[in-house]
Amino acid sequence: MDVNAFLDGFGLVTEPQNLLYCLIGVLIGMLIGVLPGLGPAATIAILLPITYSIDPVSAIIMLAGIYYGAQYGGTITSVLLRLPGEASSVVTVFDGFALAKQGKAGTALGVAAIGSFVGATVSILGLTLVAPLIAGWALSFGDPEYAALALLGVLLVATIGNGNKLKAMIAAAVGLLLATVGRDSFSGAERFTFDSLQLTEGIDFVVVAMGLFGVGEILYNLEERHGKPHVPAAVANIWPSRKDLKQSSGAIGRGSVIGFVLGVLPGGGAVMSSLAAYAAEKRIAKRPERFGRGAIEGVAAPETANNAAATSSFIPLLTLGIPANASMAMLFGALLILGISPGPQLVEERPDLFWGVINSMYIGNLILLALSIPLVGIFVRILRVRPAILAPITALITILGVYTINNSTFDIFVMIVFGLIGYLMKKTGFEPGPMVLAFVLGSIVEDGFRRSMLIFDGDPTGFFTRPISGTILAAFVLVALWPAAKALLARRKTGSDDTSEPHVPAGHR
Amino acid sequence: MTILIGYVPTPEGEAALEAGIAEAATHGDDVVIVNSGRRGATVDADLVDEPAGAELVARASAAGVDARVDRSLHGANVMDTFDALVESTGARLIVIGLRRRSPVGKALLGSDAQRILLDATVPVLAVKPAA
Amino acid sequence: MSDERTPSPDQDILAEIQAEVAQDLEEERPPSGGPSYQVVGALVALVVGVGGALLAYGYGLGTLRRPGAGMWPFVVCIAITLMSVGLLVAGRRLEDSERFSRSSLLPAIGLVTFIGLALLMPVIGFEIPALLLCVVWLRFLGGESWRSTAITSVVTVAVFYFLFLYGLRIPLPHLF
Numbered sequence: 001m002d003v004n005a006f007l008d009g010f011g012l013v014t015e016p017q018n019l020l021y022c023l024i025g026v027l028i029g030m031l032i033g034v035l036p037g038l039g040p041a042a043t044i045a046i047l048l049p050i051t052y053s054i055d056p057v058s059a060i061i062m063l064a065g066i067y068y069g070a071q072y073g074g075t076i077t078s079v080l081l082r083l084p085g086e087a088s089s090v091v092t093v094f095d096g097f098a099l100a101k102q103g104k105a106g107t108a109l110g111v112a113a114i115g116s117f118v119g120a121t122v123s124i125l126g127l128t129l130v131a132p133l134i135a136g137w138a139l140s141f142g143d144p145e146y147a148a149l150a151l152l153g154v155l156l157v158a159t160i161g162n163g164n165k166l167k168a169m170i171a172a173a174v175g176l177l178l179a180t181v182g183r184d185s186f187s188g189a190e191r192f193t194f195d196s197l198q199l200t201e202g203i204d205f206v207v208v209a210m211g212l213f214g215v216g217e218i219l220y221n222l223e224e225r226h227g228k229p230h231v232p233a234a235v236a237n238i239w240p241s242r243k244d245l246k247q248s249s250g251a252i253g254r255g256s257v258i259g260f261v262l263g264v265l266p267g268g269g270a271v272m273s274s275l276a277a278y279a280a281e282k283r284i285a286k287r288p289e290r291f292g293r294g295a296i297e298g299v300a301a302p303e304t305a306n307n308a309a310a311t312s313s314f315i316p317l318l319t320l321g322i323p324a325n326a327s328m329a330m331l332f333g334a335l336l337i338l339g340i341s342p343g344p345q346l347v348e349e350r351p352d353l354f355w356g357v358i359n360s361m362y363i364g365n366l367i368l369l370a371l372s373i374p375l376v377g378i379f380v381r382i383l384r385v386r387p388a389i390l391a392p393i394t395a396l397i398t399i400l401g402v403y404t405i406n407n408s409t410f411d412i413f414v415m416i417v418f419g420l421i422g423y424l425m426k427k428t429g430f431e432p433g434p435m436v437l438a439f440v441l442g443s444i445v446e447d448g449f450r451r452s453m454l455i456f457d458g459d460p461t462g463f464f465t466r467p468i469s470g471t472i473l474a475a476f477v478l479v480a481l482w483p484a485a486k487a488l489l490a491r492r493k494t495g496s497d498d499t500s501e502p503h504v505p506a507g508h509r
Numbered sequence: 510m511t512i513l514i515g516y517v518p519t520p521e522g523e524a525a526l527e528a529g530i531a532e533a534a535t536h537g538d539d540v541v542i543v544n545s546g547r548r549g550a551t552v553d554a555d556l557v558d559e560p561a562g563a564e565l566v567a568r569a570s571a572a573g574v575d576a577r578v579d580r581s582l583h584g585a586n587v588m589d590t591f592d593a594l595v596e597s598t599g600a601r602l603i604v605i606g607l608r609r610r611s612p613v614g615k616a617l618l619g620s621d622a623q624r625i626l627l628d629a630t631v632p633v634l635a636v637k638p639a640a
Numbered sequence: 641m642s643d644e645r646t647p648s649p650d651q652d653i654l655a656e657i658q659a660e661v662a663q664d665l666e667e668e669r670p671p672s673g674g675p676s677y678q679v680v681g682a683l684v685a686l687v688v689g690v691g692g693a694l695l696a697y698g699y700g701l702g703t704l705r706r707p708g709a710g711m712w713p714f715v716v717c718i719a720i721t722l723m724s725v726g727l728l729v730a731g732r733r734l735e736d737s738e739r740f741s742r743s744s745l746l747p748a749i750g751l752v753t754f755i756g757l758a759l760l761m762p763v764i765g766f767e768i769p770a771l772l773l774c775v776v777w778l779r780f781l782g783g784e785s786w787r788s789t790a791i792t793s794v795v796t797v798a799v800f801y802f803l804f805l806y807g808l809r810i811p812l813p814h815l816f
Contacts, residue, residue, distance in 0.1 A: 036551060053808055081552065091657060163736055166727050170685050173720045177692055180713045184699075189709035191699055192692070215754070219747035222781055223670075228582065229546040229553035279657055383552035388782025389792055392774040395750070396800060399757055400766065404810045412758040416751065423747055428673070428681035429736030446712045458705025549783065585785035619787050 002351065006128070009355025012057060013363055018356070021058040025065020026364050030372065032066070033073020033085045034379045037221045037387055038394065040070040040086070041433065044330040045213040046394065048206045048337065049401040056338040057353050061360040063334055067327045068120065068310045068364065071270055072372045075112045075303055076379050079105055081230040088270035088306040091278040095291060095298030100233040102294050109376060110240040111296055112303040115252040117369040119304035122256040123263065123311035124361045131347070131358070135319040138344035143455065144463050146321075147448025148472040150441040153322040155479055156266040158434040168434045169480075171425065175435035178203060179442020186450060198410050205333045207402060208439055211415040212432040213326070214398045216422020222391060232380050240296075248300035251281050255301040259308025264315050269325040270306035277305035311361060317342055318354060322441070326433040329440045336440075511600040512538045513591060515545075515625070516565065517555040520638035521606030526565065528636040529604035530572045539575040541598060542566070545590040548582040556580075587621045588628045595631055604634045673737035681737070682727040689721030746781050753777065765815030771797050 012018060032043045044063050051059040074086030079096035092112065099108040141149070154176070158168040181192040182202030193199040240248075255277040262273035281301040282291045291298050313324040321343035323329040335342050340350060347354045402415045422432045456462030464470045514529035516522045526542065533540045542565050546553040557565070562578040569576035583590040591603060607622050615623075626633055693714055702708025753773045760769040774793030778784040784792070804810045 050808075053810065083551070094660075164731065164734055166723055166731065167681075167734075167736075170720060170723045170727065173716055173723065174685070174688060176716045177688070177713055177720065180716075184709040187709045189699055191709055191713060192695060219750055222746045222750045223741075223743045229548075229550040229556055231556045231558040232552050232554065275657055282657075380552060384550060384554060386547065386550045386782070386784075388549050388778065388784055389788070391782060392777035392793070393796055395754070395773065395777065396770055396796065399754060400770075400800065400804060400812060403761070403812065404804075407811070409758050409762055412761075413755075416754050416758065419754070420751060427738045427740065427744075428677050429734060429738075430681065449712060450707050453704060453707050458703060460704065584783050585788075617787075617791060619785065 002132070002347075005347075005351035005355050006359070008352065009359040012352055012356045013061070013360045017055070018058050018061055018360065019363065021054070021062040022065050022360050022364050023367055025062035026069035026072075026368050026371070028062075029066040029069020029071075030073035030368070030375070030379070031382065033070035033089075034076050034383060035387070035390070036077070036083060036085055037390075038217055040067045041326040041330055041436075042213040042217045043070075044327060044334070045206075045209040046398050046401060048210065048330065048334055049405050051334045051337050052405060056340065057356045059338065060331065060334060060353065060357050061364075063331055064314070064357055064360065065364045067331070068307060068361065069368060071303075071306045071310045072113065072116055072368050073379070074306075075116070075299075076109065076372075076376055077383070079108045079112070079299070080233045080235070080376075080380060081383075083230060086270075088274050088310075089303070090271075091274050091302045092299055094278075095293070095295050097233075098292065098294035099296065099299065103234075104294070105233045105235045107240045107244050107296065108299045109235065110373060111244055111248050111300050113369060113372045114240070114245070115248065115255060115300040115304035116307040116372075117365055118252050119256040119259050119306075119308035120311050120361065120365040120368075123260045123308040124358065124365070126260050127312060127315055127358055127361075131315050131319050131354075134315065135344040135347045138320050141320075141344070141468065142452075142466075143448040144452040144466055144469040145472065147445050147452055148463060148469040148476065149320060149322055150444045150448065152472050152476045152479070153266040153316070153324070154434065154438045154441055154445070155476055157325060157437050159479055159482075160266075160272060163431050164429060167430045171430045171432065172434035172438040175438025176442045176445065178208065178435075179439050180446065185443075185447070198408075198414075203414065204405070204411065205440060206337060206405060207411050207414045208418050209330060209333055209436050210398055210402050211418025212422035212425075212436055213330075214394075215415060215419025216426060216432055218391065218395055218398065219419060219423040220426050221387065232383075235376055235380075244296050248296045251277075251297035251301040252304045254280060255304030256308045258301075259305030259310075260312045262305070263309030263312030263324070266316060266322065266324045269313050269327075270309045273305040273309035274302035277301040307365075314357070314361075318346060318357070319344055321346075321444070323437060326436060329433075329437040332440050510536070510538050510602075511598040512540050513594055513598070513600045513603045514540055514542050515591075515603065515605040515621075516542045516557075517544070517606075518557050518561070519606070519608070521608045523606075524636045524638040525604050525606035526568070528634060530569050530574050530576075532602065532604065532634065533569075533574045534572045538601070540569055540577075541594060541600070542569070542576055542578045543590060543594060544578055544580055545583045545587060546580065548584050586624060588624050591625060591629060595629075600631060602632050602634060603629055604636065607635050607637050670738050670741060672735040673739040675732045677737035677739070678731050678734050679728065682724050682731060685720060686724035686728065689717050689719075689724050693717035693721060749781060750777065762813055766812050767797055767801060767815050770800065 028043065029040065032038050032040065044066055070086055071088055074084060074089035075092055077083045077085040078089040078092040079100050082093055082097040084090040084093055096108045099105060154172050158172040159165045181199055183190050183200050190200055258277045258280060259273040262276060263269060278298060278301055281297045282288050285291065313328055316322045316324045317328045317332060321341065323332040332342060340353065399412055402411050405411060425432050452463065463473055512529050512533050514525055516526055529540060544557055544562065546556045566576045566578060579594060581590050594600060603625060605622055605625055610620060626635065696710040696713035696717055699710030700708035701711045701714055753776050757769045757773050771793055774796055775789055778789040778792055779786065804812050805814060
């Protein structure tokens with residue numbers, strides 16, 4: 001590891017301007033984590049235009065802060081209101097709210113904040129050590145490897161997320177198709193442009209993301225779906241006792257590791273890891289029946305894990321240029337806007353950005369630890385602001401923001417179209433996340449595929465004979481066929497009377 | 510007959526509750542404690558939860574008054590809730606607490622108390638918390 | 641997917657929790673749309689797949705050695721088509737859609753205000769259309785009182801005016 005670059009990164013982060021953007025980022029993140037409605041991916045999407053007007057490193061630091069800040073914020077509403085602000089805090093609800101009902105809301109929030117901080121810090125340390133190694137190893141990747149890796153990334157995100165896998169894969173494939181709109185970089189032929197001049201340059205990623213995530217979620221939230229107003233639980237005595245800390249220390253440790261590992265995997269991320277960490281705690285507990293009735297480990301583990309995962313999901317983005325989830329896809333897009341293509345060369349070519357972003361997370365998490373507990377009262381107060389008042393504000397930010405990118409009303413209309421598509425997808429059970437991610441990775445997959453075919457002299461088996469791309473593709477096939485194989489096995493065992501398909505209802509977002 | 514008490518967990522709400530229960534006890538009325546939340550809000554600090562509501566009812570029955578808590582939500586105008594309740598219960602009186610609000614605050618936020626005082630179709634008893 | 645047939649203790653707890661979470665979220669959702677929603681969704685995807693494949697074929701597939709402009713989109717479209725057919729056959733019973741109801745009118749109106757703003761902004765600047773959008777959203781979509789509508793929309797537009805034109809120095813089309 002290049003120690004000088006690492007230290008320079010710290011120097012960069014501690015510049016007042018970057019500290020300020022880091023603070024703004026984590027505050028926005030906490031805020032949207034607290035407020036039901038917009039998630040981190042949608043928020044980053046809406047704020048993407050700002051990257052055009054501020055310094056690249058500051059922009060990325062801020063957007064990254066939104067992502068991990070949101071994980072802290074989601075905890076607060078889970079514990080106090082039984083209302084997960086973020087999908088990654090859903091399991092925290094079980095024990096967090098039970099603790100709040102016993103008058104131990106403060107303890108739950110305190111342990112969650114400490115766990116979050118520990119998890120994130122462990123993960124950043126891991127990131128600091130591992131990321132340069134992976135980047136160095138990935139430098140040897142050629143086109144076939146990248147094509148295969150990007151394809152695997154798309155597939156994993158599609159299959160690991162909530163909801164129906166087939167639908168998610170269709171959405172992802174449509175995303176790949178959308179990426180081909182515009183002039184073909186190899187032959188110069190125009191594809192799917194329908195003779196529109198504006199479409200020859202392709203569809204702007206920012207516009208698509210703002211439409212599908214931003215406008216789509218805004219419209220979706222407009223439909224009255226809020227239940228009754230909640231009565232906030234009283235928060236007293238935030239600092240957890242030594243006994244609470246001792247009881248949750250094991251959970252925090254295991255949560256950090258689970259979160260770090262699952263966060264690195266594409267599609268893993270914060271949601272999956274919080275579930276896995278909760279399950280792990282329940283499994284090894286001496287008295288699992290305590291869970292759901294106010295076990296402090298049931299708060300510590302998922303909250304630690306989701307922050308660890310939020311941090312470690314930066315690894316594939318910064319080292320391979322493969323975003324692991326929808327929020328990372330937004331950051332990927334932000335980097336592309338800034339003229340930086342994330343990948344293994346990033347650490348060499350833009351050490352300022354690479355280490356600046358990573359080191360900003362040390363600072364950002366310190367800020368979060370310092371702020372999250374004192375600000376609990378303020379956040380509960382902010383929750384009293386009705387969503388109806390915030391809705392037109394987000395709508396205006398989105399429209400005016402997308403206009404400022406190219407000073408073009410055409411962009412607004414494209415965004416509106418994608419907003420409508422995003423809304424309809426949500427209504428019919430298709431997740432927009434895989435589509436955006438596939439859209440981002442589309443050109444990598446296609447270009448890689450076509451250049452590889454030139455390398456292989458038209459023989460597609462070449463993908464499988466190269467060790468790394470072969471392994472990746474084997475994993476791809478395994479992941480793609482696993483659900484089908486499992487369903488088939490299950491059916492064979494039960495016989496043919498099994499007409500009703502077992503399925504997990506799709507979660508939100 | 511029935512008395513409606515506008516209740517929020519503040520000194521003003523307490524004062525209204527006390528006055529309302531006392532009024533009901535002397536005239537043999539029953540009481541509906543109105544704890545109406547704003548529709549669409551995520552969190553409403555004016556609301557009380559189930560146990561707290563049961564406690565209010567217990568306080569009323571300690572004074573020998575039959576009470577229940579009404580939690581229907583209201584939109585932009587809190588009078589909607591009161592109108593509906595006056596209609597359904599045939600209440601003869603509404604009891605509310607008044608709080609001190611600065612002229613600017615009132616201009617910006619409006620005043621539920623004012624709406625009730627002006628628009629109610631039955632007599633309104635407005636009380637102030639003991640200073 | 642929960643694998644009910646092979647009860648390994650590891651998977652059970654995770655699946656159980658996932659089901660619990662899904663159920664928790666389900667309570668907040670409107671009723672599902674039923675098979676017709678699934679069929680329409682799958683058909684739209686199918687049309688995209690087939691239409692895209694036809695167009696892509698027109699762009700020229702080339703050979704495997706020298707893939708043409710249409711090769712990759714063609715491959716993707718075939719995948720979309722196949723998966724859509726699969727969804728059409730296997731996905732009719734899914735319950736992950738949401739029925740459109742009267743309250744679905746709200747997003748529709750919201751969408752119209754978006755289009756209105758986009759059309760009017762280049763002509764008369766952003767202030768008046770933005771104000772109108774706020775009023776519609778607050779008063780008619782959000783059920784706010786006139787008082788809170790007036791205050792919120794004026795303040796919002798004023799803040800945007802100063803933020804964009806003076807704070808960020810971004811030239812939005814403006815009237816004043």
